[in-house]
Amino acid sequence: MEHSLEFLGCTIRNLSEDDFRKGFNELMTVLDTEAQLDEEGFIEYCSNIRKMPDEYMHIVAEETLSGRIVASASVMIERKYLRTGGKVGHLEDLIVNPSFRKQGLGKKILDILITRAREKGCYKVIISAVHDSSEYFEKNGFKKKGLNMKILLTQ
Amino acid sequence: MEHSLEFLGCTIRNLSEDDFRKGFNELMTVLDTEAQLDEEGFIEYCSNIRKMPDEYMHIVAEETLSGRIVASASVMIERKYLRTGGKVGHLEDLIVNPSFRKQGLGKKILDILITRAREKGCYKVIISAVHDSSEYFEKNGFKKKGLNMKILLTQ
Numbered sequence: 001m002e003h004s005l006e007f008l009g010c011t012i013r014n015l016s017e018d019d020f021r022k023g024f025n026e027l028m029t030v031l032d033t034e035a036q037l038d039e040e041g042f043i044e045y046c047s048n049i050r051k052m053p054d055e056y057m058h059i060v061a062e063e064t065l066s067g068r069i070v071a072s073a074s075v076m077i078e079r080k081y082l083r084t085g086g087k088v089g090h091l092e093d094l095i096v097n098p099s100f101r102k103q104g105l106g107k108k109i110l111d112i113l114i115t116r117a118r119e120k121g122c123y124k125v126i127i128s129a130v131h132d133s134s135e136y137f138e139k140n141g142f143k144k145k146g147l148n149m150k151i152l153l154t155q
Numbered sequence: 156m157e158h159s160l161e162f163l164g165c166t167i168r169n170l171s172e173d174d175f176r177k178g179f180n181e182l183m184t185v186l187d188t189e190a191q192l193d194e195e196g197f198i199e200y201c202s203n204i205r206k207m208p209d210e211y212m213h214i215v216a217e218e219t220l221s222g223r224i225v226a227s228a229s230v231m232i233e234r235k236y237l238r239t240g241g242k243v244g245h246l247e248d249l250i251v252n253p254s255f256r257k258q259g260l261g262k263k264i265l266d267i268l269i270t271r272a273r274e275k276g277c278y279k280v281i282i283s284a285v286h287d288s289s290e291y292f293e294k295n296g297f298k299k300k301g302l303n304m305k306i307l308l309t310q
Contacts, residue, residue: 024236028236028237031237032237032238036236036237036239037236037239037240041239041240042236044240045234045236045240048234049234052207052210055207055210056234076231076233078231078245078247079200079203079204079211080247080248081179081183081191081192081197081200081248082183082186082187082191082248083187084191084192084196085192085196085199085200090233090245092233092235093235093236093237114306114308117308118308118309122308123307123308124305124306124307124308125305125306125308126283126303126304126305126306127303127304127305128281128283128300128301128302128303128304129301129302129303129304130300130301130302134301134302134304137304138304141306142304142305142306143304143305143306144302144303144304145283145285145303145304145305146283146284146285146289146302146303147283147284147285147289147299147301147302147303148281148282148283148284148299148300148301148302148303149281149282149283149284149289149292149293149297149298149299149300150279150280150281150282150297150298150300151269151279151280151281151296151297151298152278152279153269153272153273153277153278153279153280154273
């Protein structure tokens, strides 16, 4: 998706440095109320992922009228040795502003990211579904495949 | 781990171009019996991950006496916006030659990768545990956290 796409009064496009001032951080606090990045950190994040277009895709939906960011998701692409050097898309942090839910915006973002992952050669896209989100992803074509596990690291 | 480390008659070190001729592919077929990479593809894989030392770590264990690769695992590091620009290590494809299991080699490799992920600033390491491996990872300090889900992509 080099170009933007209009959907339900929103522009869906790649994340941009301006989005911090368009409420990106406020949207993120729905997923994580803890400390977020400041604008400088956000711009560094944008810059880092832009340097790796074959590894990261991050898209957002901006409500056209208000100019506010109302949805966001990213895919990181893993290069494997297995599967003949296969690529796997890791879908991360899909979030839709609660006022914009149940209208297909999340599904649209999923579809766009899955299409882009396919174009980049991924043979699958995986997600770690927490917060009772598995039903949502099942409705959107994902199938359960094992457990996700984690170990927290102290610095 | 810039240097190698000796453990139970094995040298644990970063993946190297020579490893294709040391049985790396044969080890991988334990996880995936389908088509693997040829030597050229393997060298390209090595080259790609070496270009991204902040994103990929791939280590192997070589049995010192036989010069054969008997274990392998990798971690890919994801840069998040959340968690104040936090980093997450994705542990992938831990595999130990069946003849070398139950001696602590897998745990040693896990420990090395987790230590390196911490050094690179990760606040957690996650895995997708399939093939009844969750008990193994629980014994090694991982906790269950949601489901893994996938969608297969047709090209």
